[in-house]
Amino acid sequence: xxxxxxxxxxxxxxxxxxxLLLWGVAGLPDFGHYRGPYGFVLNASAPGERHVTNxxxxxxxxxxxxxxxxxxxxxxxxxxxxxxxxxxxxxxxxRRDDAMRSDAVxxxxxGFAAVLLVTGLYVVAHGYLTPGGGFQGGVVVASAFIxxxxxxxxxxxxxxxxxxxxxxxxxxGAGGYAVIGVVSLLLGSAFLHNFGPLGTSGTLASxxxxxxxxxxxxxxxxxxxxxxxxxFLEELSALRPEARS
Amino acid sequence: xxxxxxxxxxxxxxxxxxxxxTSRNLIHLAVCLSVMQSSTYVLLLSIGYLNGATxxxxxxxxxxxxxxxxxxxxxxxxxxxxxxxxxxxxxxLAIQVQKRTETLDPDELRAMRG
Numbered sequence: 143x144x145x146x147x148x149x150x151x152x153x154x155x156x157x158x159x160x161x162l163l164l165w166g167v168a169g170l171p172d173f174g175h176y177r178g179p180y181g182f183v184l185n186a187s188a189p190g191e192r193h194v195t196n197x198x199x200x201x202x203x204x205x206x207x208x209x210x211x212x213x214x215x216x217x218x219x220x221x222x223x224x225x226x227x228x229x230x231x232x233x234x235x236x237r238r239d240d241a242m243r244s245d246a247v248x249x250x251x252x253g254f255a256a257v258l259l260v261t262g263l264y265v266v267a268h269g270y271l272t273p274g275g276g277f278q279g280g281v282v283v284a285s286a287f288i289x290x291x292x293x294x295x296x297x298x299x300x301x302x303x304x305x306x307x308x309x310x311x312x313x314x315g316a317g318g319y320a321v322i323g324v325v326s327l328l329l330g331s332a333f334l335h336n337f338g339p340l341g342t343s344g345t346l347a348s349x350x351x352x353x354x355x356x357x358x359x360x361x362x363x364x365x366x367x368x369x370x371x372x373x374f375l376e377e378l379s380a381l382r383p384e385a386r387s
Numbered sequence: 388x389x390x391x392x393x394x395x396x397x398x399x400x401x402x403x404x405x406x407x408x409t410s411r412n413l414i415h416l417a418v419c420l421s422v423m424q425s426s427t428y429v430l431l432l433s434i435g436y437l438n439g440a441t442x443x444x445x446x447x448x449x450x451x452x453x454x455x456x457x458x459x460x461x462x463x464x465x466x467x468x469x470x471x472x473x474x475x476x477x478x479x480l481a482i483q484v485q486k487r488t489e490t491l492d493p494d495e496l497r498a499m500r501g
Contacts, residue, residue, distance in 0.1 A: 181456030
């Protein structure tokens with residue numbers, strides 16, 4: 143198909159699609175006039191029912207926890223896909239001379255890596271109290287490690303994130319989530335139903351099994367991102383052999 | 388004007404689709420697909436928005452404060468994570484295409500080769 147013909151076809155069908163979508167969204171409630179009911183019900187009942195202050199976390203790890211299980215496995219599967227596609231075709235990248243030569247960037251960068259790691263762990267730990275959670279915090283934790291590569295060198299990053307260990311973390315994050323669901327079953331309730339003492343609202347000891355699922359997803363997300371970084375960085379050295387020393 | 392955020396979501400989706408259709412580079416195509424996906428965040432979050440309401444986090448506000456819908460926020464949250472990892476998978480595929488065929492132009496990838 144020629145480019146012109148394809149563009150013409152696209153113009154016609156995109157106009158039709160746009161009209162259809164606009165017609166569809168015109169049937170939605172006015173912006174800013176959300177009618178509910180689920181949001182209102184959850185906002186009214188979740189803080190009292192689950193002793194958490196972040197209702198979004200309660201939805202992710204409790205009311206729609208089964209959804210998040212599927213999402214964790216999408217994450218797991220796509221990271222495994224990346225590893226399968228990139229891992230076996232490489233030869234040994236060898237040593238690379240990519241150390242950051244500016245002492246100022248090194249010092250400030252590595253200093254920020256520590257701050258970023260603590261911030262990430264804070265965002266994870268307080269996930270069900272304040273904005274944050276396992277997903278957001280997991281990404282922040284992983285970015286602390288990538289900062290070691292940016293401000294330091296690749297070898298230091300690899301030493302901090304050995305693939306064998308990160309693989310195990312990723313698997314146990316995804317598997318742990320499912321295991322917590324099975325624990326609910328063994329305790330006689332539905333799969334992924336909240337269990338454990340609900341604790342005091344507003345403290346770290348609250349939310350029952352939401353806290354465990356939060357940690358499992360943080361483990362999964364941070365390990366998944368570290369694996370992605372590793373795979374693409376290894377690829378960089380395989381594609382650019384002159385970068386080796 | 389109260390339908391403007393929804394129209395914005397439609398616009399982002401169609402613009403991303405235009406990029407996918409006309410793309411001459413697989414990396415550009417993957418980024419356009421991310422643009423398309425980001426229209427779902429705009430749509431989800433604007434559906435759940437309530438005038439004058441706060442975020443659905445009751446850490447330091449009294450109980451019973453009007454808050455926006457937490458369900459769509461949770462959906463957008465998982466959407467973002469999935470979008471990023473799928474983008475990574477697509478970029479890995481683009482690397483493999485470049486290695487096997489020495490081109491990133493989807494138009495030049497005509498026939499399947501064994």
